Amino acid sequence: MPQTITIENILTAQQLIGNYVKATPVVESSLLNQLLGHQIIFKVECMQRTGSFKLRGASHMLAQLKKQGKLPKQILANSSGNHAQAVALAARLFGVQAKIFSTKSISAVKAAATQYYGAELLLFASREEADEQVELAAQHPDAVWVPPFNHPYIIAGQGTAALEALQQIGPVDGVFAPCGGGGLLSGTYIASRALCPTAEVVGAEPLAANDGANSLREGKIIRLKQAPDTLADGAATPAVGSYTFPILQQLDGFYEVDEGKIAYWTQWLQHLLKIHVEPTSAMSMEAVVHWLKNKTEKQKVLVILSGGNIDQQKMLKIWQNDYLQQLPSLPPDLKS
Amino acid sequence: MPQTITIENILTAQQLIGNYVKATPVVESSLLNQLLGHQIIFKVECMQRTGSFKLRGASHMLAQLKKQGKLPKQILANSSGNHAQAVALAARLFGVQAKIFSTKSISAVKAAATQYYGAELLLFASREEADEQVELAAQHPDAVWVPPFNHPYIIAGQGTAALEALQQIGPVDGVFAPCGGGGLLSGTYIASRALCPTAEVVGAEPLAANDGANSLREGKIIRLKQAPDTLADGAATPAVGSYTFPILQQLDGFYEVDEGKIAYWTQWLQHLLKIHVEPTSAMSMEAVVHWLKNKTEKQKVLVILSGGNIDQQKMLKIWQNDYLQQLPSLPPDLKS
Numbered sequence: 001m002p003q004t005i006t007i008e009n010i011l012t013a014q015q016l017i018g019n020y021v022k023a024t025p026v027v028e029s030s031l032l033n034q035l036l037g038h039q040i041i042f043k044v045e046c047m048q049r050t051g052s053f054k055l056r057g058a059s060h061m062l063a064q065l066k067k068q069g070k071l072p073k074q075i076l077a078n079s080s081g082n083h084a085q086a087v088a089l090a091a092r093l094f095g096v097q098a099k100i101f102s103t104k105s106i107s108a109v110k111a112a113a114t115q116y117y118g119a120e121l122l123l124f125a126s127r128e129e130a131d132e133q134v135e136l137a138a139q140h141p142d143a144v145w146v147p148p149f150n151h152p153y154i155i156a157g158q159g160t161a162a163l164e165a166l167q168q169i170g171p172v173d174g175v176f177a178p179c180g181g182g183g184l185l186s187g188t189y190i191a192s193r194a195l196c197p198t199a200e201v202v203g204a205e206p207l208a209a210n211d212g213a214n215s216l217r218e219g220k221i222i223r224l225k226q227a228p229d230t231l232a233d234g235a236a237t238p239a240v241g242s243y244t245f246p247i248l249q250q251l252d253g254f255y256e257v258d259e260g261k262i263a264y265w266t267q268w269l270q271h272l273l274k275i276h277v278e279p280t281s282a283m284s285m286e287a288v289v290h291w292l293k294n295k296t297e298k299q300k301v302l303v304i305l306s307g308g309n310i311d312q313q314k315m316l317k318i319w320q321n322d323y324l325q326q327l328p329s330l331p332p333d334l335k336s
Numbered sequence: 337m338p339q340t341i342t343i344e345n346i347l348t349a350q351q352l353i354g355n356y357v358k359a360t361p362v363v364e365s366s367l368l369n370q371l372l373g374h375q376i377i378f379k380v381e382c383m384q385r386t387g388s389f390k391l392r393g394a395s396h397m398l399a400q401l402k403k404q405g406k407l408p409k410q411i412l413a414n415s416s417g418n419h420a421q422a423v424a425l426a427a428r429l430f431g432v433q434a435k436i437f438s439t440k441s442i443s444a445v446k447a448a449a450t451q452y453y454g455a456e457l458l459l460f461a462s463r464e465e466a467d468e469q470v471e472l473a474a475q476h477p478d479a480v481w482v483p484p485f486n487h488p489y490i491i492a493g494q495g496t497a498a499l500e501a502l503q504q505i506g507p508v509d510g511v512f513a514p515c516g517g518g519g520l521l522s523g524t525y526i527a528s529r530a531l532c533p534t535a536e537v538v539g540a541e542p543l544a545a546n547d548g549a550n551s552l553r554e555g556k557i558i559r560l561k562q563a564p565d566t567l568a569d570g571a572a573t574p575a576v577g578s579y580t581f582p583i584l585q586q587l588d589g590f591y592e593v594d595e596g597k598i599a600y601w602t603q604w605l606q607h608l609l610k611i612h613v614e615p616t617s618a619m620s621m622e623a624v625v626h627w628l629k630n631k632t633e634k635q636k637v638l639v640i641l642s643g644g645n646i647d648q649q650k651m652l653k654i655w656q657n658d659y660l661q662q663l664p665s666l667p668p669d670l671k672s
Contacts, residue, residue, distance in 0.1 A: 267648065312657075315655040
């Protein structure tokens with residue numbers, strides 16, 4: 001297992017997972033491009049199997065274990081979200097059992113999807129209890145824990161989304177991805193730096209769950225003090241990890257996005273792209289428009305749309321106010 | 337102008353509009369296929385330029401006029417919805433002016449899109465007034481009215497969606513499309529009968545705007561007595577037309593769908609396909625599951641998803657209840 005993750009690790013991951021993941025499309029909106037005066041290209045991991053990029057990391061970890069003859073009988077994961085479904089499908093694809101340690105508050109639709117892929121779902125009263133129990137279960141010799149982000153194989157797997165996108169669209173000026181635990185963003189950084197060294201790589205995080213921004217400011221990993229309340233549930237992770245943090249420290253920019261702007265961009269991306277984009281993914285657009293206002297030349301930007309799994313309560317919250325009344329534009333302080 | 341529309345007219349339309357419309361993708365959901373035990377393939381006109389199939393008919397009409405050396409200075413349309421945007425873009429693509437006669441209740445986002453394409457938007461107090469005014473304006477020698485559905489060129493243009501889909505996926509057992517004025521459904525019928533004579537072609541309509549079903553029952557065109565209240569605004573047309581009705585009479589089935597089921601399938605298709613499907617499009621799925629319950633062999637079904645333009649108020653209504661708690665299945669009376 002590599003301690004420093006390189007583009008070679010991501011290229012290897014791409015080869016290993018080719019039969020298990022979809023090559024997802026890239027799309028753009030001519031109206032959005034006209035309104036902003038730049039070219040914004042979206043990598044649509046919403047269309048990935050299980051509805052998010054998470055299958056890339058999970059299937060890469062299993063492919064590596066298989067290659068090393070270490071495929072366990074059972075894999076374990078603690079998640080109530082996109083990672084649970086990804087691990088469940090990865091297990092089925094590699095012919096192993098999956099046990100998902102989740103909480104009783106998991107939404108019915110996510111529970112159904114996890115079970116549809118054949119995984120056993122264990123429900124606990126709290127996230128802490130689920131985390132404790134998965135740790136205990138992982139001590140069994142026939143079981144392997146698939147962590148959600150803080151592992152070189154996971155990071156390299158997630159990096160294949162940006163790698164694939166840059167292979168599809170060629171060089172860009174900026175690359176944007178959301179930050180939860182930092183797995184996707186770290187992989188995106190490594191792939192982008194290698195394929196397109198002059199591109200700036202920028203992260204986005206909910207202001208309501210800004211452990212990443214705080215950690216970058218303090219120069220050490222800071223945990224959230226309590227469970228955050230944010231539309232961007234894929235970026236609500238309490239802390240970044242020991243593998244991801246040093247990579248995140250090399251980013252060219254990092255933006256904290258308030259809940260109103262997260263809802264705003266979710267509405268607009270769903271409307272403009274006709275894609276069921278989740279808030280965690282749409283959030284990056286607020287970083288894009290702030291980053292763009294310093295640019296005098298027309299920029300070509302890649303935005304990694306991480307996923308499209310949204311429960312009913314969240315859809316109601318997203319659409320509570322009518323943000324479609326306010327057309328997208330660059331932030332006002334640049335307007336002449 | 338043909339009085340009887342044939343597959344040759346649709347093939348001609350396909351050739352003429354090839355440079356103006358997108359070839360849209362077809363997608364399916366493995367979970368939905370497993371739950372229903374059949375193969376459901378979706379033609380995604382949500383991804384068409386302007387967000388709906390309507391550009392096919394509008395651009396076909398202009399292409400025909402151009403071919404005949406009759407391209408006017410100005411084209412006119414009365415619509416507050418998908419047809420308005422389609423006519424606006426078609427005008428720009430053919431280098432003519434467009435005037436859209438709409439009502440003051442048009443949503444801001446649809447008004448903005450129509451104007452973005454360069455059309456002049458005229459707002460009236462009522463739909464009746466807009467319709468009267470467009471009729472007057474159409475008497476001008478330099479202007480041509482582009483009707484929303486009841487015209488052979490429009491019907492042939494709309495038929496290219498099903499034609500293109502059947503070229504993409506080969507023969508099927510059933511083809512489903514929604515019915516407003518019947519332009520899309522009529523074109524779908526003609527294309528499907530020709531390319532795939534054994535396929536049944538079936539329409540779906542909101543129960544709350546069931547002028548089509550009433551007309552088919554009575555054997556003559558029946559108008560809605562008042563403006564309907566339905567999520568499926570694309571199918572709220574007060575009556576089918578003189579060209580579409582005789583074609584609709586040849587359909588193999590026609591289903592009326594209640595508002596709860598329209599919301600149910602809109603939620604599920606957005607969730608499963610990760611596409612921003614509008615209620616008018618999702619409605620067809622209720623017809624599909626009722627049609628499927630009589631089938632003993634595995635069926636391959638094509639569903640034309642007509643568009644993806646949804647304003648904020650409609651999104652709130654769609655997501656008011658949590659239908660994602662109830663997994664899709666065939667109607668209960670078939671369950672063993």
